[in-house]
Amino acid sequence: MNTESLSILNIFMFILGGLSLVSGLGVVLSRKSLNSALCLVATMFLIAGQFALMRADFIATLQVMLYAGAIMILFVFVIMLLGVEKDAEKLSFSVPSYFSISFVFLFFGILFFGFRDGIITSAKSIVEGSYLDQLESTTEPINNFVTGTSSNPVLVPDLVVTPKSIGNSILVDQVVSFQAIGILLLASIVGAAFLAQTKKAPLLPGRGLKAMKEKHGSSTN
Amino acid sequence: MNELGLHFNLLISAILFCIGVAGVLTRKNTIVIFMCIELMLNAVNLTLVTFSVYLNNINGQIFVFFVMAVAAAEAAVGLAIILSVFRNFLTVESDEVAELAG
Incomplete structure (x- = not known):
């Protein structure tokens, strides 16, 4: 399997990731805190979908039950208990917030600098490669990936996360x-x-x- | 998971983390600030699980488990602090609760 080919998994990943960015922006830009909380619930569900796509079932279940279930219920209860929703907060941007937003862009630039080459290579492979043909020819297990040099590829087996391995890791190693x-x-x-x-x-x-x-x-x- | 998914997930989690940082730095409502912290924690969890799956190592997912437990404890204590601040000041805006700093 070509490492740079676009599988059906990647397409779902793009959809979930893009939607989670939209709802993450909604958390920050909503004027009412209850709307922010609902956007955060949506973000957590989308990230749980990402975990499930990566076959991290344990973490995906925990994400839905603990984050989207328990913690967000706490948030919504506190918002409704305080009842400060009568006047929505105005998003005022003053000089300090311009400073902090520019700091955030600088921070993202530093982060992006780290994996810039990989992003550029992946984007090129989407644009140049005839990925629809590769999509149809993908019959191998999706989770396997190839490492090593291109002349001598090594197939790495799936990460099998069973309850046994989780319990062994939590209750013995950690x-x-x-x-x-x-x-x-x-x-x-x-x-x-x-x-x-x-x-x-x-x-x-x-x-x-x-x-x-x-x-x-x-x-x- | 292939390399494309790795890079895409890293990019998504970096952007989500930066959105969370921007929210913490610009918003005034304490509850929204708190939710932005949860957003940042989620972005970090996405990075950890992505690397765990890509490198075939379960330790990343176990680490996410511990992060979730700490986030639950933090949410309980933080919301209790917000409740008691609201009881004393009748507001949750962080500007109006600036008794210690000028």
């Missing part, structure tokens, strides 16, 4: 990180519950710390 993640999640649950509690909550008579203090103080007096 077990310290796994325990650390558990402690981090516990600490964040406690911290979030502490930060979000209401200080002026009405206490029922005879219950709670304040009532206990009063009872204790009155008994000592």
